[in-house]
Amino acid sequence: MAVSLDTNDQMKVRLDKIPALREAGENPYTDRFERTHTPGEARELADGVENVRCCGRLVSFRSFGKLAFGHIFDMYGKVQFALQKDVLGDRFKTFEKLVDIGDFVGVEGSMISTKTGEKTISVTSWTFLSKSLRALPEKFHGLTDPELRLRRRYLDLISDSDVMTRFKLRTKIIKTVRDFLDGNGFTEVDTPVLTNKASGALARPFTTHNNALDIDVFLRIAPETYLKRCIAGGMDRVYEFARSFRNEGVDASHLPDFTLLEYYASYWNYVDNMNFIERLLKHLISETTGSLELSYQGQKINFAGDWLRITFRDLIFRDCGIDIDTLDTKEALQNAINSNGIVFDTDVNVAKAGRGTLIDFLYKKVSRPALIDPIFVTGHPLDLSPLARSNDENPKVVDRFQLVVNGWEVVNAYSELVDPMDQAGRFAQQAEARAQGDTETMDVDNDFLLCMEYGMPPISGLGLGVDRFIALLTDAPTLRDVVLFPLLRPEKE
């Protein structure tokens, strides 16, 4: 591919400044700069502090002939500097002529406050650090084209401080969760991304090929079965921030690769788990937002108080009067749905769906959209949960909960199935459903079954859609706003 630099006249002007910088004794691409303060730190200093050395990207510059002001920027903030011809002599003109907005510079000087009260580095000397060949986005509006903001996220980070703030908050959220888990006896592990079976969830995987072994492999859709292997191996409590991949729709709440936090704790059941995650998330929310009440896209969400817990059956019964416990077959359920005048938008998939999937459709239609404040939905139908432990009193449901916030399932958790005979039966059931055309099924995973045959302790595990939760906490309208570089079609050459 040809490398081409001369696309517009503004670039030519900047390119021409490179030899001019060399002539003026500056290296257009300097190797280092000894910094005493970041811009954010510098503006906290008292007036009169000397020998402040600060560097960053030049983001604004205003010259008055013999006096000039500019700002240098990094992720921690901006600081103003002032250049004076009386102080710098010829070097004043050199800066004015050869430094462009977007270039990296280092300045040295003492702290002053200007007439308007802004902390400013009164520059005694400056060093050119690195040349920018392209003009940054317009200073007032920044980038508004949503496509360009994603493709050139680095520009978005520079020109929109909310974007930088959001990604810094993302890092803090993940760190806060990690610290909390570490402080509660959990061990962080890494499990494979390339796998032989796409198991642990119901989703279409990406497929690729390993040449050395000459086998097709799948990108993981969830780390679940590997984390359970860790538990079988004696690791008491484990977790992973697992980048996972699903070859499905891409939209505001779905990305092809996304971050799934999963953890598993030996000797817990799903109630222990519910209690724990409520503590963890309340800690996380107040730690990162300073409150337990937040506003998402204008919608108030209240995380304070004990979160409601309701069974799947009670919830659906409450919202449409259908009692799924009394309807054992797909046909009976379908009749009840029809006689209640409930219509799904696509009949194609309904035709192929088993009873479990049909219940899921019903729940998503009549109940889920109205669940705004955090609520634990428990006791899902067995046919929807091939990896969850069935309930001791009611074998038609499983010991499972989902945490729903703003209509989003942000958390999914079970008392895990550890009975290998039961698991073998569930796999068989899934295989049968698949044979009948239900695409929402799970692969039979005999290697995982083998592990279970060796024995597992009681376990409760949990999965949390990290990107979605971050979107909630940072009031981001889409998941793409909380992922630095979401997948896009390549730009045409």
Place this chain on the structure above:
RNA sequence: GGGCCAGUAACUCAAUGGUAGAGUAGCGCUCUUUUAAGGCGUUAGUUGCAGGUUCGAGUCCCGCCUGGCUCACCA
């Protein structure tokens, strides 16, 4: 995949079918307290791509590309 909308200078945006413009950025001059600095002057375009209608297309029609919103499927 379906429906709706958008793509004009490096960036932000204009232009009843009739000479493609402005602001920012850039370049030149001016200016010692600005912070969207000011003043005077000035450069900058294959109007996403490719066809068609027309004396004439940024504008109308057809196809394609890219993106956004939305519906369906999915966390």
